[in-house]
Amino acid sequence: MSGLLTQEFTVNMGPHHPSTHGVCRLILTMDGEKVVKIEPVIGYLHRSMEKICENRTYAQCVPLMDRFEYVTAMSAEYVFVNAVEKLAEIEVPERAEYLRVIMLELNRIASHLIFYGATAMDIGALTPFIYGLRERELIIDLFEMTCGQRLTYNYMKIGGVSHDIPKEFIPKCREAVKIIGEKMSDYEGLLNENPIWLARTKNVGVLPTDLAKAYGVSGPVLRASGVKYDIRKNDPYSIYDRFDFNIPCRHNGDSYDRYLLRLDEIRESLKIIIQALDGLPEGDTLKKVNPFNFKPPAGEMYSRIENSRGEMGVYIISDGTTKPLRVKMRGSSYNHVQVLPKVATGVLIADLVATFATLDVIMPEVDR
Amino acid sequence: MLEYLAVLIFIVAGIGIVLFTFFFARLLRPSNPYPEKTINYECSELPFGSSWVQFNNRFYIFGLIFVIFDVEAVFLFPWAVAFSQLGLYALIEMVVFIVILFYGIYYAWRKGALKWV
Amino acid sequence: MGIIKKLPVYSEKIPGGGLVLTSLDAIFNYSRACSVWYLLFGTACCAIELMCTGAARYDFDRLGMIFRATPRQADVIIVAGTITKKFAPRLRRLYDQMAEPRYIIAMGGCTVNGGPFYYDCYSVEKGIDHIVPVDVYIPGCPPRPESLLEGCLHLQKKIKTQTISDWQEK
Amino acid sequence: MTGDELKEYIVGHLEGKLKPLESGKHDPLFEVQESDLLTVAQVLRDDENLKFDFLSCISGVDTGERFEIVYSLASLANNLRIDLKVVLSREKPEVESVQEIWPAANWYEREIWELYGFDIKNHGNLTRFLLADDWDQGYPMRKDWDAPDFVRFPELER
Numbered sequence: 001m002s003g004l005l006t007q008e009f010t011v012n013m014g015p016h017h018p019s020t021h022g023v024c025r026l027i028l029t030m031d032g033e034k035v036v037k038i039e040p041v042i043g044y045l046h047r048s049m050e051k052i053c054e055n056r057t058y059a060q061c062v063p064l065m066d067r068f069e070y071v072t073a074m075s076a077e078y079v080f081v082n083a084v085e086k087l088a089e090i091e092v093p094e095r096a097e098y099l100r101v102i103m104l105e106l107n108r109i110a111s112h113l114i115f116y117g118a119t120a121m122d123i124g125a126l127t128p129f130i131y132g133l134r135e136r137e138l139i140i141d142l143f144e145m146t147c148g149q150r151l152t153y154n155y156m157k158i159g160g161v162s163h164d165i166p167k168e169f170i171p172k173c174r175e176a177v178k179i180i181g182e183k184m185s186d187y188e189g190l191l192n193e194n195p196i197w198l199a200r201t202k203n204v205g206v207l208p209t210d211l212a213k214a215y216g217v218s219g220p221v222l223r224a225s226g227v228k229y230d231i232r233k234n235d236p237y238s239i240y241d242r243f244d245f246n247i248p249c250r251h252n253g254d255s256y257d258r259y260l261l262r263l264d265e266i267r268e269s270l271k272i273i274i275q276a277l278d279g280l281p282e283g284d285t286l287k288k289v290n291p292f293n294f295k296p297p298a299g300e301m302y303s304r305i306e307n308s309r310g311e312m313g314v315y316i317i318s319d320g321t322t323k324p325l326r327v328k329m330r331g332s333s334y335n336h337v338q339v340l341p342k343v344a345t346g347v348l349i350a351d352l353v354a355t356f357a358t359l360d361v362i363m364p365e366v367d368r
Numbered sequence: 369m370l371e372y373l374a375v376l377i378f379i380v381a382g383i384g385i386v387l388f389t390f391f392f393a394r395l396l397r398p399s400n401p402y403p404e405k406t407i408n409y410e411c412s413e414l415p416f417g418s419s420w421v422q423f424n425n426r427f428y429i430f431g432l433i434f435v436i437f438d439v440e441a442v443f444l445f446p447w448a449v450a451f452s453q454l455g456l457y458a459l460i461e462m463v464v465f466i467v468i469l470f471y472g473i474y475y476a477w478r479k480g481a482l483k484w485v
Numbered sequence: 486m487g488i489i490k491k492l493p494v495y496s497e498k499i500p501g502g503g504l505v506l507t508s509l510d511a512i513f514n515y516s517r518a519c520s521v522w523y524l525l526f527g528t529a530c531c532a533i534e535l536m537c538t539g540a541a542r543y544d545f546d547r548l549g550m551i552f553r554a555t556p557r558q559a560d561v562i563i564v565a566g567t568i569t570k571k572f573a574p575r576l577r578r579l580y581d582q583m584a585e586p587r588y589i590i591a592m593g594g595c596t597v598n599g600g601p602f603y604y605d606c607y608s609v610e611k612g613i614d615h616i617v618p619v620d621v622y623i624p625g626c627p628p629r630p631e632s633l634l635e636g637c638l639h640l641q642k643k644i645k646t647q648t649i650s651d652w653q654e655k
Numbered sequence: 656m657t658g659d660e661l662k663e664y665i666v667g668h669l670e671g672k673l674k675p676l677e678s679g680k681h682d683p684l685f686e687v688q689e690s691d692l693l694t695v696a697q698v699l700r701d702d703e704n705l706k707f708d709f710l711s712c713i714s715g716v717d718t719g720e721r722f723e724i725v726y727s728l729a730s731l732a733n734n735l736r737i738d739l740k741v742v743l744s745r746e747k748p749e750v751e752s753v754q755e756i757w758p759a760a761n762w763y764e765r766e767i768w769e770l771y772g773f774d775i776k777n778h779g780n781l782t783r784f785l786l787a788d789d790w791d792q793g794y795p796m797r798k799d800w801d802a803p804d805f806v807r808f809p810e811l812e813r
Contacts, residue, residue, distance in 0.1 A: 004424055007422050012411045012413040014411025016412040016526060018554045022529070022566075032423035032426075042784070043785040044571050046569055047606060070529065070627075117540075133536065133542075137542045140537075150629065213708050213731065214758045234731075298678065300680065300740075302711065302738055304729075313727065326716045326717075330712035334763075364529060398489075398586065405584075412576070412579045607792075607795045607800075607802060607805055608785075608787065
């Protein structure tokens, strides 16, 4: 049977495709069902954010950073604000630091819940999508309570956070953490031992460790390939060194491990949130900085944080005026799409979809 | 003669309903084909290359073998339902039927049709 | 499409014809309005809001709106997200490949006139109304699911006011 | 290793090839000549207690009067982070491709070639990438770039 003369044909897994998480186009050369060559084409969401940032004051760049990575908008804001505060040596009040950590971890859980729903939907299961987004709404209510927006929060200001949390935030947050903790067993019960899920994700899209490091892969994808590296632990920013949480790490780097690792990370984030809620000090939440003529001293700075997808960084060059000279945004999905052809060639197209889903790529990070 | 009339009406009604639903919708819906609309959809890109290629039809062969044994199961159902009234003769008959088909799958297996390439 | 094209002409001549036409309109419009299938289409931040609107709490299915992956089976494209210059011809092609009667909901500031990417931006289309004919605009960046639902209700109202006679030109 | 020890160690180890700059606020920033970029990068990656095997990102910079390219490197094993800056000439900006040392650089360099117009030598596939297929208006990220429909944000007088 294998001696058949078969011809290859090229097909577009194009910009408008349910499983390319936005608008990424993969030109596939196929031999029947097997993918022979993948050539990613990106740029369908290139909104020239870096050019816009060069003509905005620092305070105006923050809402733009939300649109840079809109699934975890808090981490995009934080990475920019953290860079500017380090450039200008601004001391952030204690309460603001705690609120930031709570918001960052809540946003990480919300992003992993979207990952859980979207990956399952790509692989064919529709129920997890409804499960995941149902719990995510609890977290979105918390965000809405504090900063009024569901997706692009503009919550973190240079020097602190914009609003203090209302009274009913803490009980609602504890309740949400409890509910998500319980619902985790539903999520795992639905998919972890599901034979179809195992057949579709076990040793599919295996990313070896050296390939992962060579291609600058970071975050859960890197930790699923055996490298125990998390910026919150290895190069702690903000007050992450005060909380004890461990870094889940798995070794055979296939889609199943990447999926499991993100569920473990939800549990770690729940632990951090509880510790942060217990230790939340009183005090003011913003060290007021006049946003219109705020001029940080001239200098360059690459600040990076660990968001739900991987290492997110911002390289800011300020020349002492009110507008940054250059803001380079680094998203981790950029490297994950670059490593995709190395990981998913020679497999059936169904495995390509599973690999692409578990790499958890979203397009604004790639196209900026 | 009358019974045949009932059968005739039944056939005509069956075919009529199918044709009705099929063509009545064609009369009612707007149809406005123009070139940009009739290119085949390839994720909002212009389709390049042709899909008229020889490809490895491993799925087609599995589908074929499945259909054979699905039909076998269809024949088993009436027999299994009326099994108690039929007695020994029907049992032997069915066993022979199953053995013949069992030989079929053995042939396909030896020929390598079941090998997943 | 034979008879329906000539129906308005005949119905004027027959005394009770107008009644036939309007009642047929009512049937068509009601059935089309209550099951508008939207295309699974999302480029940027509004796509996440579209997903949330499709999920459990702000359910789209209440309005009879189910997501379809191909434009062949979709009635409406909810253009959720920024349309860049690179993607504009693709959006036009998607719209062309949809079967009539088809509609477009422009969701989010980017599709109305470029939104936050209007100034200093070299690669974003400033609004999509010069690419595809838009039926309903939904402001917001991203608009709340409630405003998206309201936009869909507006679309349903718009569908219910259509008549067969104006199908002929479209 | 803290920031200053790292600076001395690297300057000592790569005598004369790179000099630290003060403008790097949080992590050490070095300036490297374009000619010996590859040798410095090779040493930074393979040196035993440096091992910068993780290329975070490459940023092209146009400061109005000169072009620069900044490599942000990280070492997963020893938790270190530095930046390398290469100043390029204004008329003919070109730089060696560091793809052999860090394969992740492929797309970053391709993007810089497309948006800034730096010529990346022996890169392999410098092709259209982020911009629209029929883009012919030059290199948009340069400070002196302009286009007919390019609307500037109005200056709000305070």
